Amino acid sequence: MGLPLRITFKDNDYVYQIIDSKHINHNTTEIELLLNGEKIGIVRDIKLVWKQKDGAPELDSDLIQALGRSVSLRLRM
Numbered sequence: 001m002g003l004p005l006r007i008t009f010k011d012n013d014y015v016y017q018i019i020d021s022k023h024i025n026h027n028t029t030e031i032e033l034l035l036n037g038e039k040i041g042i043v044r045d046i047k048l049v050w051k052q053k054d055g056a057p058e059l060d061s062d063l064i065q066a067l068g069r070s071v072s073l074r075l076r077m
Contacts, residue, residue: 002017002018002021003017004016004017005017005018005070005074007066007067007070009060009062009063009066010060010062010063014035014036014063014067015035015036016033016034016035016036016067017033017034018031018032018033018071018075019031019032019033019034019039020032021075024071024075028044029043029044029045030042030043030044030053031043031068031071033067033071035059035067040052040053040059041053042064042067042068044068049065050064050065050067050068050069051064052064
């Protein structure tokens with residue numbers, strides 16, 4: 001697990017960590033994160049839209065998109 005990363009969304013600060021970033025590449029469609037200490041999974045669909053994986057408490061879909069874009073930019077996906 002890497003360093004804690006921050007994102008500001010709708011005037012709220014969130015801290016997240018990427019779980020096992022060594023296995024992420026251009027073809028990765030699923031990422032696990034620790035968001036404010038809670039484990040969530042996000043997946044990228046065919047239309048390149050990030051969505052929350054089933055089984056976790058539902059978060060704002062725009063927040064999930066922002067997290068996916070943030071990870072993509074940081075890891076040059």
